[in-house]
Amino acid sequence: MSETSTRPASSPPEHAHEEIRLVAPSRQSPAVRAFNTVVRSREMSILLVLVLLVAAATAKNPSFLFSGNGWRDLLLTPSILLLLAAGQAVVIITRNVDLSVGSVLAVTAYLTGRLFIDFPGIPIVVVALAGLAVGGVLGLVNGLLVSLGRVPALVITLGTMYIYRGLVLTWAGSDRINASDLPRGFLRLGTQSVLGIPVLFVVAVVVVAAVGYYLHAHRGGRELYAIGSDPDAAVLYGLPVRRRVLAAFVLSGALAGLAGVVHAARYGTVSSGAGTGIELEAVAAVVIGGVAIFGGSGTVWGAAIGAMLLVTIDRALPILGIPDFWQRAVVGVLIISAIVLDRVLSARRTRKLIEAREQS
Amino acid sequence: MTTTTQRPTDPARTYAEHAAPLWQRLVLTRETAIIALLVAVVLYAMVNVRNFDGPLTLTYLLLDITPILLIALPMTMVIVTGEIDLSVASVVGLSTVLVGILHAGGLSIPVAAVLALLAGAACGALNGFLVAYVGLPSLAVTIGTLALYRGLAVGLLGTKAITEFPDRWTDLATAKIGDTGIPLVMVLVAILAIAFGLLLHFTSFGRGVFDIGLNSEAARFTGVDVARTKLILFTLSGVVSALAGIYYVLRFGSARGDNATGLELQVIAAVLLGGVSIFGGRGRLHGVVAGVLLIGVVGSALRLEGITVNVINIIIGLLLVASVMSPSVLAWISDRTARRNPRASRPTDAPLGVGQKEGRNS
Amino acid sequence: MATAHADAVLELRDVSKSFGQVAALRSGSIRVTPRSIHALVGENGAGKSTLVKIVAGVHRRDGGEMLLEGESVDFHSTAESKARGIAVIYQEPTLFPDLSVTENIFMGRQPLTTGRRIDRSAMYDEAQALFDRLGVHIDPRRPAEGLSIADQQIIEIAKAISLDAKVLIMDEPTAALSGVEVERLFTVARSLRDEGRGLVFISHRFDEVFALCDQITVMRDGQYIDTLTTADTDVDQIVSLMVGREVGDLFPKTAAELGEPVLQVRDLTMTGVFHDISFEVRAGEIVGLAGLVGAGRSEIARAIFGVDRYESGVVTMDGIAIPGHDPRSAIRSGMAFIPEDRRKQGLVTQASVAHNVSAAVRSRLSRWGFLTSGAESRAAGPWAGRLEVKTGALDMDAATMSGGNQQKVVIAKWLATDPRLLIIDEPTRGIDVGTKAEVHRLLSQLAGEGMAILMISSELPEVLGMADRVLVVCEGRLTADIPRAEATPENVMRAATRTTEGVR
Structure with missing residues (x-):
């Protein structure tokens, strides 16, 4: 497809063709290439770790996977973190970070309870949309401050993390939403399954798939990668940097808002401390999943698998005979291994690319 | 003329040492603004808040902010180099657990404390090694070690708490200097603050720290050992965090795995509020001390007013956002006004981020 | 040149730009006609790069006129100048290292299928066609990271061609190239000219300027000095215009006694x-x-x-x-x-x-x-x-x-x-x-x-x-x-x- 194609009349003479340095095009068929890409991907390696973990835990105690509860918990527990990780991945790909997601989650989780209490009979869909909308607005505030203030997102979202948490504390006080305040139908959502798959997990997976697809296949999604890869080049290129970064924050906020609704459905109780510290877990999931902390590479699928792994470790460790107190230490080791691995892989890739250039 | 002498003879020009008079250089700084704000809040609280001038207020205020104040010192230097350390609170937690376990195991408090300090140094050195020598981004590394060190703390002690500590030592943690109401621990804080202030602002090492933050490549070309400097700073951060942990366990008489959770963000908020640039290269230690005190005073005054911790959170957050946004907002306003009357002939700004791309050519 | 009197595709008249107290450009003027290659020469600091950045929409001019195909324009962003058919290749190419070379070429303009989905195979084919046309072998799927400067410039040129740019500005593209690579670039540049585009070529190498360009505009200290037709001038004249005085007194090396x-x-x-x-x-x-x-x-x-x-x-x-x-x-x-x-x-x-x-x-x-x-x-x-x-x-x-x-x-x-x-x-x-x-x-x-x-x-x-x-x-x-x-x-x-x- 490269050598044989006809060249337009204005192409340079044949001899120039021979002299230039070759970086040969690959000659694999598309199917083989796609297969190789998937198998060799960073996501695959983390998925393998996840599968091994589940297999080990199941071997030790078959009910980890093969009981109704075990299967359900395996999928249901990560749902919240999946949503947060998807949003966080998008933000991190643009070379930013959103530390306020835990607080946003608390705001909309409490909002969910309030809506059901204050407007009895309100449809669940409306509540979910409200969660998305409120989360989106809080994300918009982050995005505006970051893109207009030209201040690192780390600082801005650290600030709004306090502010949003303060808002929900003020609003809720010591009040707490209990399961009895929530309609039965809503609580059932938290445990209901379709074809053996928990509904909330389905919601999370649909969101992850949609976001991942957008990032992979749409212009806007690709521009997010470009911005994270080199923000200065993105400006010179004429990409709408501010608008895209703003959108990434709105998305992250909206998904955190949705995660708040899911939180309420899953646990039935909401206190103003909901989601404390989960922002760092979301960042950890994204990093474990292979998204570079300085943007430009990685996928939402990877982040999602990272989130599954984080949550599953929590449940698998006791079964494997390790007290679950050690879960965080294991997570820490995992994060550090992931970034060291990424470092090694990228160093190898760079070396290969340079060697390819030298040999030509 | 010869270059073999240390100083060139007969320079063609001489220069003023400073462009602005002394008072301007002292007054027109961010640090002064923070200090002024601190003084204003203190004065306001003295007049308007009941019991703010009471003896216990100062004592508890200082006792409460001591861990933040301590950790803010090395954190300032770390942030000035353009890095960040999110693992400090986990080191505090680990240090409390170690002191608790070692003491319960029969060691005296000083021996346990020394071992905890060594563990803190090791934690910091691991961060520093990964950042400086492996070349990993500190944000990611210290999120990892935040989980790791906290995990070690929780793993070692589970959900138990160790609360048996000799009164002699716990009393020392809350002892006051005479009847001043100032806690004795402030002597330690003051010594460390002065030491870090001298290190950062009055040594060759400190100049190197700023150079790394402003332009680490140029620093390397000038003979600053960038990697070693970062390793030292992260190690200091670990040691001082462990020290804060020792204080913590004695002050509250309780060693728990989840001690001081979330403290890292409070420390960073205080440091940034004190005028340190998150981009690195800018900041002064007295501003940071004022920033920590400001957060402490606001919190204490509001609590006395019966306002809950929530509002304090909001205020800390707003202060932080406002303090980092203010330069951009001011620049934007002056740009706007300049555009309104074009005769003022301020240059139009380049679009976001483009400025750095120039350099090699005209 | 026969085309010298044709309508200019791009024209700048007395454009100025200051940064703070520093006037980077006092009065920049240039008139680029289609179907020609126009050299812009001057010493470092003469204001060439500033002029380029104004055309590219990176900076906004403080004064003067800028006409694109006879119409006055004022670009607020690089996106605007690009949309109007101006492509700029900077001294140091600005690619996204993590993305494939194809994505680098088509970013923001990727071919779409139904459902506004990016048509990757069409995109790779187009990139391949561009590379074939330029006579280079680069895998369209490889990341931009690790490409030599010469190959990065080829990517930038492919970008400009795919944009169908009317004006292509190259800021010192040959500084890092070997002889063969320069020849390859020139072949491409000439073919682009023959398609009717206007090219601006900035270089310090006079042999290249004289080998490639039809006209030469000289700048000095942020000011337009003169425009000459290549055929009617020589290196000495250009140099003296650039420097503003006779050269020769520049390098006062005195012989020294060598030691150990x-x-x-x-x-x-x-x-x-x-x-x-x-x-x-x-x-x-x-x-x-x-x-x-x-x-x-x-x-x-x-x-x-x-x-x-x-x-x-x-x-x-x-x-x-x-x-x-x-x-x-x-x-x-x-x-x-x-x-x-x-x-x-x-x-x-x-x-x-x-x-x-x-x-x-x-x-x-x-x-x-x-x-x-x-x-x-x-x-x-x-x-x-x-x-x-x-x-x-x-x-x-x-x-x-x-x-x-x-x-x-x-x-x-x-x-x-x-x-x-x-x-x-x-x-x-x-x-x-x-x-x-x-x-x-x-x-x-x-x-x-x-x-x-x-x-x-x-x-x-x-x-x-x-x-x-x-x-x-x-x-x-x-x-x-x-x-x-x-x-x-x-x-x-x-x-x-x-x-x-x-x-x-």
């Missing part, structure tokens, strides 16, 4: 960067290191000074071996290194003049371990004075200074260390003519005082004028060692491109 070898380099090797580099520099000698950009000159210097690693070989100063990858020992042994990129490597622009000048000696300034800004200022003042640095006070930031003044600050910093060997990479890049002469005079004087100097320069006249001996680097190897008396532009250039041309 100061620096000796034996078999220095770093795979993929440079191989078996051996040479020495004697006291009082200026050794010029010539070669194309990217040939490995700067990398050799950096390895000698210790900021980069080398795998094997020995570097000795005054006969004593110094450890590799340790700039501190290099400094201690009497080396000083003035790097090529002074804003990124030479100085800390956001710090004060005093801070910068005293940076390399501050450990000596400490008393009982403590260093005060007063001590720094006292140490820095005389050196700044000797070099006649223009600044209001020693605590002013270096950021606001002109390139020439910044270079003086860097030189002052290293002279303060009292070095035995001065390595200086591109001593006069981006500084004005007056300061240039000052720097040359200073280097000559330092050599006269017995300092050993290793000078890297891309400006051939500078190398030939200043150096006692010229070493030529080509693709990481020393290919020639030519004494001053025998050095000519021809034999230096031949050595600089030897392997490239010879093997193939």
Whole structure:
């Protein structure tokens, strides 16, 4: 497809063709290439770790996977973190970070309870949309401050993390939403399954798939990668940097808002401390999943698998005979291994690319 | 003329040492603004808040902010180099657990404390090694070690708490200097603050720290050992965090795995509020001390007013956002006004981020 | 040229632009006609790049007129200028390293299928077609990371072609290219011209300007000077227009008595960067290191000074071996290194003049371990004075200074260390003519005082004028060692491109 194609009349003479340095095009068929890409991907390696973990835990105690509860918990527990990780991945790909997601989650989780209490009979869909909308607005505030203030997102979202948490504390006080305040139908959502798959997990997976697809296949999604890869080049290129970064924050906020609704459905109780510290877990999931902390590479699928792994470790460790107190230490080791691995892989890739250039 | 002498003879020009008079250089700084704000809040609280001038207020205020104040010192230097350390609170937690376990195991408090300090140094050195020598981004590394060190703390002690500590030592943690109401621990804080202030602002090492933050490549070309400097700073951060942990366990008489959770963000908020640039290269230690005190005073005054911790959170957050946004907002306003009357002939700004791309050519 | 009287596709009249107090462009004018290649020449700092950035929409002009196909335009962003058919290839290509070369070409304009989904296979095919047309073999799927500068420029050109740009501006595209690569670029440029586009070509190499371009516009000190038709002019006329006076008094190298070898380099090797580099520099000698950009000159210097690693070989100063990858020992042994990129490597622009000048000696300034800004200022003042640095006070930031003044600050910093060997990479890049002469005079004087100097320069006249001996680097190897008396532009250039041309 490269050598044989006809060249337009204005192409340079044949001899120039021979002299230039070759970086040969690959000659694999598309199917083989796609297969190789998937198998060799960073996501695959983390998925393998996840599968091994589940297999080990199941071997030790078959009910980890093969009981109704075990299967359900395996999928249901990560749902919240999946949503947060998807949003966080998008933000991190643009070379930013959103530390306020835990607080946003608390705001909309409490909002969910309030809506059901204050407007009895309100449809669940409306509540979910409200969660998305409120989360989106809080994300918009982050995005505006970051893109207009030209201040690192780390600082801005650290600030709004306090502010949003303060808002929900003020609003809720010591009040707490209990399961009895929530309609039965809503609580059932938290445990209901379709074809053996928990509904909330389905919601999370649909969101992850949609976001991942957008990032992979749409212009806007690709521009997010470009911005994270080199923000200065993105400006010179004429990409709408501010608008895209703003959108990434709105998305992250909206998904955190949705995660708040899911939180309420899953646990039935909401206190103003909901989601404390989960922002760092979301960042950890994204990093474990292979998204570079300085943007430009990685996928939402990877982040999602990272989130599954984080949550599953929590449940698998006791079964494997390790007290679950050690879960965080294991997570820490995992994060550090992931970034060291990424470092090694990228160093190898760079070396290969340079060697390819030298040999030509 | 010869270059073999240390100083060139007969320079063609001489220069003023400073462009602005002394008072301007002292007054027109961010640090002064923070200090002024601190003084204003203190004065306001003295007049308007009941019991703010009471003896216990100062004592508890200082006792409460001591861990933040301590950790803010090395954190300032770390942030000035353009890095960040999110693992400090986990080191505090680990240090409390170690002191608790070692003491319960029969060691005296000083021996346990020394071992905890060594563990803190090791934690910091691991961060520093990964950042400086492996070349990993500190944000990611210290999120990892935040989980790791906290995990070690929780793993070692589970959900138990160790609360048996000799009164002699716990009393020392809350002892006051005479009847001043100032806690004795402030002597330690003051010594460390002065030491870090001298290190950062009055040594060759400190100049190197700023150079790394402003332009680490140029620093390397000038003979600053960038990697070693970062390793030292992260190690200091670990040691001082462990020290804060020792204080913590004695002050509250309780060693728990989840001690001081979330403290890292409070420390960073205080440091940034004190005028340190998150981009690195800018900041002064007295501003940071004022920033920590400001957060402490606001919190204490509001609590006395019966306002809950929530509002304090909001205020800390707003202060932080406002303090980092203010330069951009001011620049934007002056740009706007300049555009309104074009005769003022301020240059139009380049679009976001483009400025750095120039350099090699005209 | 026949097309000289056609309607201009792009025209600038008296465009001006200031940054703060500095007027980067006083009155820039150029008239680019379709179906022509227009050279824009001028010394560094003449305002060419600023003019390009105004056309590109990076900067907005303060005054003057800009017409695109006869219509007045004012671009607020690079996106606008691109949408109007202007493509700019910067000196340093600006690609997204993590993304594939195809995505780099089509970012924001990817071909879509139904459902606004990116049609990847169509996109790769189009990229392949572009590469075929340009006569290059680059895998459309490979990431941009790790591409040579020449290949990166090809990507930029492919981008411009796919945009169907009416105007293509190339800012010093050949600076880092070998002879073959330059030929390839020119072939492409001519074919683009023949398709009816207007091209602007910025270069310092007159042979290229005369080989490629139809008209030449000369700029000096931010001002338009003249536009000439290539056929009616010659190099001497262009140079005198650029410089504004006769050249020849620029390089006042005085013969100096050579002493003992100061620096000796034996078999220095770093795979993929440079191989078996051996040479020495004697006291009082200026050794010029010539070669194309990217040939490995700067990398050799950096390895000698210790900021980069080398795998094997020995570097000795005054006969004593110094450890590799340790700039501190290099400094201690009497080396000083003035790097090529002074804003990124030479100085800390956001710090004060005093801070910068005293940076390399501050450990000596400490008393009982403590260093005060007063001590720094006292140490820095005389050196700044000797070099006649223009600044209001020693605590002013270096950021606001002109390139020439910044270079003086860097030189002052290293002279303060009292070095035995001065390595200086591109001593006069981006500084004005007056300061240039000052720097040359200073280097000559330092050599006269017995300092050993290793000078890297891309400006051939500078190398030939200043150096006692010229070493030529080509693709990481020393290919020639030519004494001053025998050095000519021809034999230096031949050595600089030897392997490239010879093997193939």
